[in-house]
Amino acid sequence: MEATNDAMVTYRYVRVGLVALVVFLAVSVGLTWQQTCLQSSISAFFYTRSHAVFVAALCAAGICLIAYQGSRLGEDALLNFSGFLAFVVALIPTDADGLCQPWLPTEADPYGAVANNITALFVAALAGCALYVALQKWRPRQHPPTAEPDHCASLWKRIAGVLLRIEPWLPKALFALVVAGALLSFWDWFLDRAHVIAAVAFFLGIVLVAVYHACYARAADRTRLARFYAAIAAVMLATVVLAVVFLLADVRFGVFVVEAALIAEFAVFWGVQTWDVWDPDDRYPDAAVPSLADAR
Numbered sequence: 001m002e003a004t005n006d007a008m009v010t011y012r013y014v015r016v017g018l019v020a021l022v023v024f025l026a027v028s029v030g031l032t033w034q035q036t037c038l039q040s041s042i043s044a045f046f047y048t049r050s051h052a053v054f055v056a057a058l059c060a061a062g063i064c065l066i067a068y069q070g071s072r073l074g075e076d077a078l079l080n081f082s083g084f085l086a087f088v089v090a091l092i093p094t095d096a097d098g099l100c101q102p103w104l105p106t107e108a109d110p111y112g113a114v115a116n117n118i119t120a121l122f123v124a125a126l127a128g129c130a131l132y133v134a135l136q137k138w139r140p141r142q143h144p145p146t147a148e149p150d151h152c153a154s155l156w157k158r159i160a161g162v163l164l165r166i167e168p169w170l171p172k173a174l175f176a177l178v179v180a181g182a183l184l185s186f187w188d189w190f191l192d193r194a195h196v197i198a199a200v201a202f203f204l205g206i207v208l209v210a211v212y213h214a215c216y217a218r219a220a221d222r223t224r225l226a227r228f229y230a231a232i233a234a235v236m237l238a239t240v241v242l243a244v245v246f247l248l249a250d251v252r253f254g255v256f257v258v259e260a261a262l263i264a265e266f267a268v269f270w271g272v273q274t275w276d277v278w279d280p281d282d283r284y285p286d287a288a289v290p291s292l293a294d295a296r
Contacts, residue, residue: 003135004278006109007280008279008280011132011280012132012135012257012278013132014067014068014083015270015273015274015278016128016131016132016146016274016276017060017064017128018061018064018088018270019128019267019270019271019274020124020125020127020131021057021059021064021124022062022263022264022267022270023056023123023124023127023128023264023267024056024057024120024121024123024124025042025053025054025057025120025263026051027085027123027124027262028045028050028053028116028117028120029042029050029053029054029293030117030121030294031049031050031119031270032048032049032050032118033043033122033146034187034225035049035116036048036049036100036101036103037100038100038253039099039100039283040098040252040253040255040256041090041094041255041256041259042054042096042259042260042263043093043094043195043199043255043259044099044254045094045100045277046093046094046100047093047096047099047103047104048102049103049107049111049112049113049116050067050117051104051110051113051119051167052105052113052117053116053120054090055090055091057090057252058086058089058090059087059090059091061082061083061086062083062085062087062209063088064080064083064088064111065079065080065082065083066080066083066217067083067084068083069287070212071212071216071283071284071285071286071288072167072289073167073171074163074166074167074171074208074212074213075169075209075212077170077171077174077214078170078174078205078208078209079205079207079209080136080174081177081205081222082172082201082202082203082205082209084178085198085199085201085202085205086202087200088181088194088195088198088273089195089198089202090228092191092194092195092198093195093200094195094196095135095192095287099292100109101260113138113145113227127267131271131274135274135275135278139278141279142279144281145217145219145220145222145280145283145284145288146219146220146221146283146285147219147220147285147287147288147290147291147292148213148219148286148291149218149219149220149221149292150292152218152292154293155262156215156218156226157292157293159211159215160215160219160289160292160293161293163212163215163289163291164289164293167242174205177201181194181197181198195245198246198272199242199259200240201238203239203240203262203266204237204240206236206266207233207236207237208233209223209241210217210229210232210233210236210269211230212231212289213229213273213276213284214226214227214229214230214233215224215288215289215292216284216288216289217229217276217284218292219284219288219289219291219292220284220288225276227274228272229269229273232268232269232272233267235263235265236266236269238261238263239258239261239262240262242254242258243259243262246258
C-alpha cells in the first residue's frame with residue numbers, strides 16, 4: 001500500500017473511531033443501567049461497572065481530537081482544546097453523591113465488569129467496521145469543495161468575520177485557560193467542580209468547531225450542509241445551557257438526559273462530518289472563511 005493510501009486510511013480510522021467510541025460508552029452505560037439502576041448522570045457511571053469504559057472512551061476520544069488536523073488554525077486549536085479536556089473529564093471524577101449500586105474493581109472482585117466492558121468493545125468495533133464499510137462502499141464521490149461563494153446573507157458574513165477576528169489570539173487564549181485550570185486545581189473549590197467545568201468547556205469547543213464547518217460548507221455553496229452544521233451547533237449550545245440549568249436546579253436525572261443528548265448530538269455531528277469529508281480531497285480549503293467574509 002502506498003504511503004498516501006496509508007495516510008488516507010489512518011485519517012478515516014480517526015474519524016470513524018470517534019463514532020465507535022460513542023457507541024462503546026453508550027453500550028456499556030446501557031448494560032450497567034439494565035443490570036443495576038440509572039445514575040443521576042453519565043459521569044456518575046465512573047463509579048460503576050462502566051468505569052474502565054468511561055475512562056478509556058474519553059481518553060481515546062481525546063487522542064483522536066488532538067490527532068485530527070483542523071482546516072484552519074482556529075479549528076485545530078479548538079480540537080486540541082476539547083481533546084485535552086476529554087482527558088480531564090475522564091481523569092477527574094464527578095462527585096459521588098447519590099450513587100445507586102456503585103461498583104469499582106477490588107482485589108476480591110477484579111473481573112466483575114469484564115462481561116460488560118468486552119461486550120461494549122465488540123459492539124463498538126462492529127459498529128465502527130460497519131460504518132467504515134458503508135461509507136467506503138456507498139458514499140458517492142463528490143467534487144472537491146471550493147472557497148468561492150456566489151453570494152450569501154449578511155449573517156454568514158458576520159459569523160465568518162467574527163471567526164477571523166478571534167482566530168489570531170484563540171490558540172493563546174485556550175492555552176491560557178488550560179494553564180489557569182491547572183493552577184486552580186490546587187484550590188479545593190475548583191477541583192470539586194473541575195469535572196463539570198471541563199465537560200462544559202469541551203462541548204463549547206465542539207460547538208465552535210461546528211460553526212467553522214457551517215462557514216466552510218456555506219463558502220462551498222453546500223447550503224444544506226451549512227444549515228445542518230449551524231443547526232447542530234445551535235442545538236448543542238442550547239443543550240449545554242440546559243445542562244447547566246439542570247445541574248444548578250438539581251433536577252433528578254435531568255443531567256443524565258442532557259449529557260446523553262450532548263453525546264448523541266456530538267456523534268451525529270461527527271458522523272455527518274465524516275460522510276462530508278470522507279476523502280482527504282473533500283476537506284474544505286482554509287480560504288473558505290475569508291472568502292465567506294468577503295462575499296457579496
